[in-house]
Amino acid sequence: MKRLLVLGAGTAGTMTANKLRRELPLREWQITVVDRDDDHIYQPGLLFLPFGKYRTGQLTRSRRRYLRRGICFLTGEIDRVDADAKTVRLADGRVLAYDYLIVATGTSPRPDETPGMLGSQWRESIFDFYTPEGSAALAEALPRFTGGRFVVHIVDQPIKCPVAPLEFAFLAEAWFRAHGMRDRVELVYVTPLPGAFTKPIASARLGGMLDERKIAVEADFLVERIDPDNKVLISYDEREIPFDLLVTVPLNKGADYVARSGLGDELNYIPVDRHTFQSTAHPDIFVLGDANDLPISKAGSVAHFSAEVFAANFCEYAEGRPMTGSFDGHANCFFDSGDGLGLLIDFNYDTEPLPGTYPLQVFGPLSLLRETSRNHWGKLAFRWIYWHLLLPGRRLPVPTRMSMRGKHQPDKEN
Template sequence: MKKIVILGGGTAGTMMANKLRNALERDEWDITIVDQFRTHYYQPGFLFIPFGIYHERDVKKPKSSFFPVGVNVLYTGIDKVDADNKKVLLEGGKVLFYDFLIIATGTKTCPEETPGLKEQLWYKDIFDFYTIEGALALQKHFKSWQGGKLVMAITEIPYKCPVAPLEFVFLAEEFFTKKGIRDKVDITIVTPMAGVFTKPIATKMLSELLVEKNINVVADFYIERIDNEKKALVSYDEREVPFDTLTIVPVNMGDKMVERSGLGDDLNFVFTNKHTLQQRDHEEIFVIGDAANLPTSKAGSVAHFASEILFDNLMNAIEGRPLTAHFDGHANCYIETGYGKGALIDFNYDTEPLPGTFPLPGIGPFGLLKNTKINHYGKIMFRWIYWHLLLKGKELPVEAEMTMAGKKRVTF
């Protein structure tokens, strides 16, 4: 019997397990998924927890609820991949051999990588919202916080869900306005990028919205350390940004298994062919989701679109055909902007976010780079879609390849 091993039981790994189990004969293909954690978190929901919109129960379910019948599940840590001998070494000494391997080990926050971050102010005046622990601690903090300098900072690129820090400051502005203390809260977003997004057209639209909401932007700020005594961010060129409450995106890194296996870059993201989704040096290894070093967003939509391409290419590989499926870096992200409205961006490797309508040209119902209520509803509906359709590998009415239909070219 031939074997497929999937490393990681998060969004990407679960989607692939469902797609492959539905397609491959059980008496011919043995599929095993490996993950050390038993709880699946809906990570986009972490953003809403600090403001009391979501609670912990809204974002967590057992992973076993989404793994298909007929897939072996091992809850254990991964030591390393021995790619030359096509085997995976697990913690405790167990060895899994494979014909094909899918790496879907994701990315995680590493606050210890920034000097001063995880010290005496951690989860007292400094928080992340990219973990359930950080989001819950920040929710508790905001219940009694009476104002001051609120800073949302990004340490380094890349990181999960690039628009989440923007969504955070938009929701914070609404939260403190409704709480009646907006005049006592100074909100600043600090980024190493030249603007609030990586592409100019989206940056222009989002920057105008920040100005409208009186949210400050400090760009080109590369955090060297956190000064706990002065309560300040300090950059490599010794600039400082003071804070009373700091919300931060810590350095993101891939799984340490990648480093031990010699398969990735210095941040432990796996070297990946950006079109075929094969690991750069081993054609029987495929990579999906945040674990890959693709030049596109680390976001659930990317994992979803890539899963369709990876599935087609893996089936091609199984049947000895050329890998004809081509991933274009498609990403699609709703952006919560507060007060029941949202924006939407749709882009890929070559095309930046453009204005227009989505998914139907001229009809929508969603507006690209527009701040509308229907976009907000799209974001809210996605949680149901995530639990009931996306994780189970179901077909969604959005093509994996980005289309220019409905988009408008813009020049400055």
């Protein structure tokens, strides 16, 4: 009996385990999935929770419920991986042996890494929204905010879903307008990047949208510390940005057991081959989702497209054959911009987000880098797709590899 152990039952771990359960004979394979609890959170919904779109209970379901029959699910904190002995030790002392290991324990915000962030103003005037607790606290704080300097801030890249902070800034601007207080709020977007996004075409489009909504941008801002008493962000080059209410995206890091196991880099991300997800140090370890060091967005779409490639590759590898699939870095993301509108971006390792239509040329039905109501409804519909199609590992009618169909360079627009 071959033993496949999956660490993490989030998006990547659940999808991959379900896909492999379909491919690997039950009589020959034992598939075990481990996570610290049984609470699977629909993370895209956390963005909307502060604006009253969801309640916390609507975003959480059982991890076990979404794993196919024949998969063993265990709960427990992971202490460390012994790659040489091919074992995983849990914090309660249990030791799990494996023949093949899939690491999919993701990334998480670490407010403790920025001096002053967890000071006297934490969840008083300093909030996060990447956690259920932070998003719920912000939902209570927003109605109490009567005006002043509202700052949306990113500590550093990489982060989960890198467009989410921009989305939050746009949704906040729309929320303030809807509540008749936009003229009392100064909105500032603070980023370590040189512009609104990492790629120039998208950065110019999104930067223009920030200008249209009168949201100021402070670029190239690398925060060194937060002064909670005076409510000021302070950068390494000694720039200061005051705030009345700060919505921050803390530094993101991989799981701590990765460091204890000697598997990761300084941010606890595990180095892998960017096309096959195979660990560069241990050939029987594969790393999916946000836990690896791929030079691409840490987003659910990457987990989806990479799982499609990986499942076929793993079956080849387990049979002693070369892996023939190659992940191209494909990512796409719906971007809600408020007022019932949204954008969609689609890109990969080699091609930046471009305008056009998706997934079909001319007919779309979705538009790229252009605000439409269809994109907004696509974002809202994704929650049903996530629970009923994506997590169970079913194929979606979109290309795994990025296609240039429907895309064009901005200078070729009519």
